[in-house]
Amino acid sequence: MADHVDLVLEQWRDRRPDLDASPMGVIGRLSRLSVLFDAELRRNFAKHELDRASFDVLATLRRSNPEHSLTPAGLMHSSMVTSGAISQRLDRLEARGLVTRAPSETDGRGVQVTLTAKGLKLIDKVLPTHVDIEAELLSGLSPTERTQLAGLLRTLLESLGDKRD
Numbered sequence: 001m002a003d004h005v006d007l008v009l010e011q012w013r014d015r016r017p018d019l020d021a022s023p024m025g026v027i028g029r030l031s032r033l034s035v036l037f038d039a040e041l042r043r044n045f046a047k048h049e050l051d052r053a054s055f056d057v058l059a060t061l062r063r064s065n066p067e068h069s070l071t072p073a074g075l076m077h078s079s080m081v082t083s084g085a086i087s088q089r090l091d092r093l094e095a096r097g098l099v100t101r102a103p104s105e106t107d108g109r110g111v112q113v114t115l116t117a118k119g120l121k122l123i124d125k126v127l128p129t130h131v132d133i134e135a136e137l138l139s140g141l142s143p144t145e146r147t148q149l150a151g152l153l154r155t156l157l158e159s160l161g162d163k164r165d
Contacts, residue, residue: 005029040133048126049096053081053089055130058098058123061115068115071104075113098122 005028012021038052045055060079061068070078076086090113093099098119104110115123138146 003029003032005032037134037137040137041130044126044129044133048122050122050126053085054093055123055126056080057086057089057093058115058119059127061099061113062120062123062127068120069112071110072113093119 005025008028009021009025012019012024041052045051050058056079057075060075060081061070064070064074064078072086072090075081075090076083079086081089090099090101094101096118097116100114100116101111102114104112141149
């Protein structure tokens with residue numbers, strides 16, 4: 001069995017036999033998987049008028065602590081949302097009544113972002129479907145293969161400086 005990336009690698013072997021294009025096999029497949037995964041996950045988010053970054057903010061608040069509250073910097077640190085996107089996402093989520101921003105009780109200059117009851121209800125509704133979709137996307141792998149792949153990807157991420165703080 002072969003995939004599209006095999007065709008690309010074969011073409012490079014024919015055109016540039018002097019070049020070791022094998023890294024393209026990994027990067028190309030990861031890129032293609034990312035596109036396929038993203039499309040499936042976006043469909044679920046869209047049903048709830050969310051995008052990936054908004055979902056990630058809500059999920060990060062939900063899992064962070066019993067108060068479901070973090071500073072904007074804490075959100076950036078704990079989520080997969082960039083600093084440029086965080087303020088914009090918070091504005092949108094606050095306008096929908098899913099989060100609130102209030103002055104920090106411990107830092108006079110700081111702000112706390114907190115999940116509202118409406119936000120908690122939404123993330124608790126979206127999350128099980130999200131996990132089910134992810135499981136379906138990985139259904140081509142056995143549980144052992146999933147564990148192996150997760151370990152290999154962790155090793156690669158750590159080698160690129162993505163470490164747990």
